[in-house]
Amino acid sequence: MRDPEEELRELEAGGLRRRLRRIESPQGTRVDLADHGGCLNFSSNDYLGLATDEGLKEAYQKHIGRLGVGSGASRLVCGTMAAHLELEEKIADLKRAGAALTFSSGFAAATGTLPALCGKHDILILDKLCHASLIDGARLSGATMRVFPHNDLDRLESHLQWAARQVAADGRVVVVTESVFSMDGDLAPLAEIVELKDRYGALLLVDEAHAFGVLGPQGRGLAAALGVESRVDLQMGTFSKAAGLSGGYLCGSRAMVDLLINRARSFIYSTSPSPALAATVSDALDLVCGERGETLRADLLARRASFAPDTTSAIVPVIIGENEAALAASADLLAKGFLVPAIRYPTVPKGSARLRVTLSAAHRTDDIIALKSALADLRESR
Numbered sequence: 465m466r467d468p469e470e471e472l473r474e475l476e477a478g479g480l481r482r483r484l485r486r487i488e489s490p491q492g493t494r495v496d497l498a499d500h501g502g503c504l505n506f507s508s509n510d511y512l513g514l515a516t517d518e519g520l521k522e523a524y525q526k527h528i529g530r531l532g533v534g535s536g537a538s539r540l541v542c543g544t545m546a547a548h549l550e551l552e553e554k555i556a557d558l559k560r561a562g563a564a565l566t567f568s569s570g571f572a573a574a575t576g577t578l579p580a581l582c583g584k585h586d587i588l589i590l591d592k593l594c595h596a597s598l599i600d601g602a603r604l605s606g607a608t609m610r611v612f613p614h615n616d617l618d619r620l621e622s623h624l625q626w627a628a629r630q631v632a633a634d635g636r637v638v639v640v641t642e643s644v645f646s647m648d649g650d651l652a653p654l655a656e657i658v659e660l661k662d663r664y665g666a667l668l669l670v671d672e673a674h675a676f677g678v679l680g681p682q683g684r685g686l687a688a689a690l691g692v693e694s695r696v697d698l699q700m701g702t703f704s705k706a707a708g709l710s711g712g713y714l715c716g717s718r719a720m721v722d723l724l725i726n727r728a729r730s731f732i733y734s735t736s737p738s739p740a741l742a743a744t745v746s747d748a749l750d751l752v753c754g755e756r757g758e759t760l761r762a763d764l765l766a767r768r769a770s771f772a773p774d775t776t777s778a779i780v781p782v783i784i785g786e787n788e789a790a791l792a793a794s795a796d797l798l799a800k801g802f803l804v805p806a807i808r809y810p811t812v813p814k815g816s817a818r819l820r821v822t823l824s825a826a827h828r829t830d831d832i833i834a835l836k837s838a839l840a841d842l843r844e845s846r
């Protein structure tokens with residue numbers, strides 16, 4: 465039998481071992497690491513700084529007082545509470561979709577949705593850099609998978625042509641991509657992808673995890689920015705990043721969502737999130753998509769402009785290459801007081817280990833300038 469210690473030694477030898485790091489403070493742009501002390505945090509997806517927002521903290525406490533802390537069961541058993549339905553109405557409305565279903569996480573949304581909609585007679589076509597949750601969902605479905613090189617429209621089209629020939633009359637072909645890619649921060653050519661999937665009669669699932677709250681009118685995402693929301697059949701995302709809380713969503717037609725209620729195993733066989741959380745997420749959506757959100761997005765844009773003027777999102781990768789070198793760069797930055805994670809295989813392809821800098825509206829301009837200078841020193845010393 466394989467010895468777990470031996471497996472851990474192998475991970476260590478390849479520069480691939482992960483360890484949890486204890487944080488003693490709340491999340492924020494400054495965090496207190498148990499093994500290090502205070503540092504500036506450039507590792508979080510809390511793009512608008514809402515994870516510790518005073519108004520949301522108060523709202524959460526009020527909702528707990530009103531609704532309690534637990535939901536009791538899965539939604540189909542007895543855990544559907546008004547707060548869950550109200551949240552779903554709100555996100556469906558924002559996404560201009562017929563309906564929405566919420567999940568306990570974005571990961572659960574992906575791994576529930578793809579197997580619910582696709583099986584062995586169907587075809588899933590994924591961008592090579594899709595998030596692990598989408599890859600796992602695709603694998604779980606048992607559908608035939610095709611992967612196209614990142615953002616390569618020609619290869620996507622040739623997969624669509626192939627799929628149109630292969631799929632049975634009642635089979636589904638679903639293209640799966642992200643709008644803002646989680647480890648590269650670049651954008652999918654969404655308008656062109658929508659044209660292609662329509663031309664070949666396929667469906668499209670877009671994961672807006674890193675776009676929601678950051679891009680588009682009211683922060684509604686890239687599909688909204690490009691005016692193609694109504695043509696994206698399945699709009700997925702999470703409340704765990706710009707919205708500052710947690711939970712995943714899938715927006716689509718009423719029939720698609722009803723099918724998920726009947727088939728998505730991560731939804732059916734899992735206790736629903738606490739109703740107080742759902743109600744607080746609703747409040748967070750009002751905030752993200754309202755005036756305060758506009759102000760925070762303007763702040764974030766200013767931070768992006770001062771850090772990397774060409775950046776298209778709040779994620780800025782600094783590609784290093786080898787795992788050990790990325791780990792060393794991350795350790796070097798930490799010694800200078802900056803928490804910037806080293807991202808390695810399998811999160812990113814082999815040989816493309818990187819520092820992943822994430823910016824927040826809550827960073828101060830001084831923080832950004834300090835990090836820029838630390839990164840410049842790092843480049844010089846390499």
Ligand SMILES: Cc1ncc(COP(=O)(O)O)c(C=O)c1O
Pocket residue numbers: 569570571572574595597642646671673674702703704710711712
């Ligand atoms: C692109 C993408 N999709 C889905 C998820 C999963 O979302 P959650 O953290 O809510 O499980 C993430 C987050 O890590 C992500 O980056």
